[in-house]
Amino acid sequence: MNHVLSVAGATKKFGGLVAVNEVSFDINEGELIGLIGPNGSGKTTLLNLISGALKPTSGNISLNGALISGQPAHKIARQGISRTFQLVKVLPGLTARENVIAGAVFGHTHVWGDEAEELAESLLEKVGLSDRGDSPTGAMTYIDQKRLELARALAGNPSVLLLDEWLAGLNPSELKIGISLIRDLRNEGLTIIMVEHVMDAIRSLCDRCVVMSSGVKIADGEVNQVLADPEVVRAYLGDADA
Amino acid sequence: MSLPTTREWQIAVGGLIVLIGVALVPFFGSGYVLSLTVNIAMYTVLCTAWAMFSGPTHYISLATAAFFGIGTYAVGLGLETLPFPVLVLVAGACAAALAAVVGIATLRLSGVYFVIFTLGLAELVKQVVTWWQTNFTTSVGLYVFTDFREQHILWMLLGLAALVFITSWAISRSKLGFAMRIIGNDETVAKHVGIDTARAKVLLFVISGAFIGMVGAILAPRFAYVEPPSAFNTMISFQVVIMALLGGTNRIWGPLVGVIPFTILMDQMTAYFPNHTPIVIGLAFLAIVYVLPHGVTGLMADLGKLRKRFKLVAANAGEGA
Numbered sequence: 001m002n003h004v005l006s007v008a009g010a011t012k013k014f015g016g017l018v019a020v021n022e023v024s025f026d027i028n029e030g031e032l033i034g035l036i037g038p039n040g041s042g043k044t045t046l047l048n049l050i051s052g053a054l055k056p057t058s059g060n061i062s063l064n065g066a067l068i069s070g071q072p073a074h075k076i077a078r079q080g081i082s083r084t085f086q087l088v089k090v091l092p093g094l095t096a097r098e099n100v101i102a103g104a105v106f107g108h109t110h111v112w113g114d115e116a117e118e119l120a121e122s123l124l125e126k127v128g129l130s131d132r133g134d135s136p137t138g139a140m141t142y143i144d145q146k147r148l149e150l151a152r153a154l155a156g157n158p159s160v161l162l163l164d165e166w167l168a169g170l171n172p173s174e175l176k177i178g179i180s181l182i183r184d185l186r187n188e189g190l191t192i193i194m195v196e197h198v199m200d201a202i203r204s205l206c207d208r209c210v211v212m213s214s215g216v217k218i219a220d221g222e223v224n225q226v227l228a229d230p231e232v233v234r235a236y237l238g239d240a241d242a
Numbered sequence: 243m244s245l246p247t248t249r250e251w252q253i254a255v256g257g258l259i260v261l262i263g264v265a266l267v268p269f270f271g272s273g274y275v276l277s278l279t280v281n282i283a284m285y286t287v288l289c290t291a292w293a294m295f296s297g298p299t300h301y302i303s304l305a306t307a308a309f310f311g312i313g314t315y316a317v318g319l320g321l322e323t324l325p326f327p328v329l330v331l332v333a334g335a336c337a338a339a340l341a342a343v344v345g346i347a348t349l350r351l352s353g354v355y356f357v358i359f360t361l362g363l364a365e366l367v368k369q370v371v372t373w374w375q376t377n378f379t380t381s382v383g384l385y386v387f388t389d390f391r392e393q394h395i396l397w398m399l400l401g402l403a404a405l406v407f408i409t410s411w412a413i414s415r416s417k418l419g420f421a422m423r424i425i426g427n428d429e430t431v432a433k434h435v436g437i438d439t440a441r442a443k444v445l446l447f448v449i450s451g452a453f454i455g456m457v458g459a460i461l462a463p464r465f466a467y468v469e470p471p472s473a474f475n476t477m478i479s480f481q482v483v484i485m486a487l488l489g490g491t492n493r494i495w496g497p498l499v500g501v502i503p504f505t506i507l508m509d510q511m512t513a514y515f516p517n518h519t520p521i522v523i524g525l526a527f528l529a530i531v532y533v534l535p536h537g538v539t540g541l542m543a544d545l546g547k548l549r550k551r552f553k554l555v556a557a558n559a560g561e562g563a
């Protein structure tokens with residue numbers, strides 16, 4: 001039983017709307033799982049429950065056996081969960097280097113001063129932003145902002161990394177770069193949950209995927225098997241019809 | 243993070259020279275100039291302390307009068323029993339305690355509620371003090387008799403000014419200062435990188451409140467007779483906001499740029515049109531919000547950027563030709 005992350009019966013209600021309904025799954029160390037589903041099926045809400053941006057209405061989430069659900073986001077971050085956001089969030093008033101350092105000072109890692117600068121430099125290089133440390137971030141291109149956000153999430157040396165449509169909005173050549181970057185992270189042994197609409201990415205990266213529809217988990221298993229599941233196909237086609 | 247840079251040393255030395263220069267005013271200036279200088283020194287500390295919290299958080303605090311009044315009263319009540327320097331520290335501690343309670347209770351609220359609450363706070367404390375004095379003591383006011391003259395008050399304020407600038411600078415280089423910059427940029431990100439945003443804000447509010455309380459303590463001898471309406475004067479809260487925003491809160495010395503002209507303006511207004519000061523304050527507020535949203539220093543920075551861009555464009559055009 002070395003589940004890094006366990007989600008058990010996680011539920012989130014917004015008034016009458018049940019955005020996440022009794023979702024359960026476990027993730028093993030080093031796994032890269034895809035979390036897919038039609039628009040509005042509750043994927044982002046589920047990530048919000050895991051990262052602590054929202055508190056679950058009911059259900060438990062634990063990290064390495066310790067309960068984290070119900071705790072505020074900063075405490076969960078300190079225990080080793082990092083994330084990126086569906087609508088990319090960089091800190092526009094800070095340089096690229098400072099954006100990355102921000103992820104390494106208060107959370108799961110505590111470095112400061114020269115050590116933080118060195119870490120930031122190596123992460124910027126890793127995501128393909130070497131020599132861009134002093135750049136103001138407000139004027140960066142979309143893919144560069146996404147890279148920067150990933151570097152900030154990695155700076156916390158997370159036990160689990162949550163990516164919310166990190167590949168969305170990239171052009172085909174950028175997509176290739178993005179996919180190989182995530183593959184590298186997986187090969188280093190990082191545990192990742194990626195929410196994604198880009199099926200090619202899911203197919204080429206994930207060992208396993210979880211499918212949601214209207215807040216409910218409708219499938220969980222090996223990628224090709226899950227994508228051939230009639231219920232999954234119906235969920236997606238139903239979405240296309242609508 | 244590391245040792246001060248050359249530029250920071252230059253600013254420090256420059257600041258020290260200015261400080262010494264101002265400290266010599268009592269030997270050369272008239273009584274009027276001295277009293278104006280005391281006002282400027284007072285608002286300099288108040289505004290710099292205010293900006294320490296409100297600059298990065300963008301929370302407009304109108305609690306200045308509450309902290310200031312607490313400090314004044316600490317001196318009024320303790321003068322018989324404790325030496326003055328100790329009372330200044332006690333005043334800082336009392337204001338800090340009040341700031342901690344208020345901060346914990348309100349900083350989870352959104353900005354608008356915070357403004358209203360802090361405005362109400364000064365009034366609340368004032369009413370409580372008045373009620374307590376009328377019911378449990380013989381008079382509504384307190385006598386503050388000391389040997390301090392204007393110049394002594396000025397020197398104490400200058401000492402506190404040095405301290406508040408050094409503190410601001412130290413915070414800006416600390417993890418707390420870095421956390422505040424992140425919070426100011428995006429609070430959601432701040433939480434997700436592990437920052438306890440409520441704690442950071444309360445901490446800064448407490449430090450800022452402590453300095454304001456100490457100013458109130460140092461100014462107490464100037465009142466001679468302390469009453470709730472003068473100690474908890476809401477006008478101080480508004481003036482501090484205006485001066486700090488006029489100067490700009492993006493630099494440590496930004497508020498100072500607003501303090502000097504506005505203190506002189508208010509001094510002239512009270513001399514010639516004593517009943518119209520609220521109008522000036524109102525107009526100044528509108529002018530800042532609409533014309534100078536980032537203050538004078540913010541405007542200077544924008545102009546600097548614009549000039550740089552203009553030069554760049556000119557250079558490119560030159561190359562192209």
Ligand SMILES: Nc1ncnc2c1ncn2[C@@H]1O[C@H](COP(=O)(O)OP(=O)(O)OP(=O)(O)O)[C@@H](O)[C@H]1O
Pocket residue numbers: 014017019037038039040041042043044045046086
């Ligand atoms: N804070 C909120 N308050 C109220 N309703 C919300 C909130 N957040 C999400 N919802 C609703 O919950 C449902 C699930 O939304 P969610 O953002 O989790 O979907 P998603 O699967 O991430 O969709 P997408 O693929 O479009 O990003 C939607 O109906 C959405 O409108």
Ligand SMILES: [Mg+2]
Pocket residue numbers: 043044045086164
């Ligand atoms: Mg989403």
